[in-house]
Amino acid sequence: MEMVSIADIRSAAVDIAGTVLRTPLMRSGWDAELWLKPESLQPVGSFKLRGATHAVARLTPEQRARGVLTHSSGNHGLALAYAARAAGVACTVVVPEGAPAVKVERIRALGPQVVLVPPPRRIPEAERIAEETGAVLVPPFDDLRIIAGQGTIGLEIIEDLPDVDAVLVPVGGGGLSSGIATAVKALRPSTAVIGVEPELAADARDSLAEGSVMVWGEELTYRTMADGLRLPPSDLTLSHLRKHLDGIITVAEEEIAAAMGRLVRDARLVVEPSAAVAVAARLFRRDELPAGPTVAVVTGGNVDSAVLASVLC
Numbered sequence: 001m002e003m004v005s006i007a008d009i010r011s012a013a014v015d016i017a018g019t020v021l022r023t024p025l026m027r028s029g030w031d032a033e034l035w036l037k038p039e040s041l042q043p044v045g046s047f048k049l050r051g052a053t054h055a056v057a058r059l060t061p062e063q064r065a066r067g068v069l070t071h072s073s074g075n076h077g078l079a080l081a082y083a084a085r086a087a088g089v090a091c092t093v094v095v096p097e098g099a100p101a102v103k104v105e106r107i108r109a110l111g112p113q114v115v116l117v118p119p120p121r122r123i124p125e126a127e128r129i130a131e132e133t134g135a136v137l138v139p140p141f142d143d144l145r146i147i148a149g150q151g152t153i154g155l156e157i158i159e160d161l162p163d164v165d166a167v168l169v170p171v172g173g174g175g176l177s178s179g180i181a182t183a184v185k186a187l188r189p190s191t192a193v194i195g196v197e198p199e200l201a202a203d204a205r206d207s208l209a210e211g212s213v214m215v216w217g218e219e220l221t222y223r224t225m226a227d228g229l230r231l232p233p234s235d236l237t238l239s240h241l242r243k244h245l246d247g248i249i250t251v252a253e254e255e256i257a258a259a260m261g262r263l264v265r266d267a268r269l270v271v272e273p274s275a276a277v278a279v280a281a282r283l284f285r286r287d288e289l290p291a292g293p294t295v296a297v298v299t300g301g302n303v304d305s306a307v308l309a310s311v312l313c
Helices: 006-016 048-057 061-066 075-087 101-109 119-133 144-160 175-187 203-210 235-244 253-266 273-284 305-312
Strands: 034-038 068-071 091-096 113-117 166-170 192-198 247-251 294-298
Touching: 006 048, 006 144, 006 175, 034 144, 034 273, 048 075, 048 144, 068 075, 068 119, 075 091, 075 101, 091 101, 091 119, 101 113, 113 119, 144 175, 144 235, 166 175, 166 273, 175 192, 175 235, 192 203, 192 273, 203 235, 203 247, 247 253, 247 273, 253 273, 253 305, 273 294
Parallel strands: 034 294, 068 091, 091 113, 166 192, 166 294, 192 247
Antiparallel strands: none
């Protein structure tokens, strides 16, 4: 199976420059050895813009003419719509019913065609549209271009904090964690890259334990408030995680909520549940983590106002 290399990630960094914000590392304010990588500051509010911008940059002229499409619960769809608009490329986003309203509204505002379907239908519907229209399907994570784009976060972390001992990264489908782990291990092999996922959607943990993709199913993973982490890894991302990830831990729903509150109050970052899991690991699972300077990747800030209010009460 073809794997993403550090050279691919360096090329992606060139492709996304000018469209994607190079986010800073922020000291947490409550933990002397914790830094935050706030991807919530991206123009679309999440790290997904990196992979989407890289994927659009790699289109051939013929592919650009046909447009792009994806299936997404929100952040990837928003990112692809933004990247496509910036490049003058038509875009369609297939969104599962029940996705956070704030994300769907922001996708529509960027001008793509939005197709709402029941959650189990989102991938088949995207494939059907691709076959009928010739549009290029850009999946949320199961794609070498996406993994390389997300890996640019790892490049920036090592450049800004060369002596980092641990990087904590949320794991859903595995594109982000695959890219970051590939970059960090290539540049500083001694740094531990630890994946974090919700207890109610721990299919990546089980997949790593079994050595093959284990699918919990949406009837189980939809219980977690961390809507961006509900999908299992793919064969492609699992291969990267098995090679580069040092471990994976899980956090409870109440711990995710508490981490969201801490980030809003003490770091002044508006974050969604999926973005808070890495900080939750540092807050509540510190004895399971390496000691030393640590970076927690804060992946996005596109949170429903009711959810945000619930963790601040």
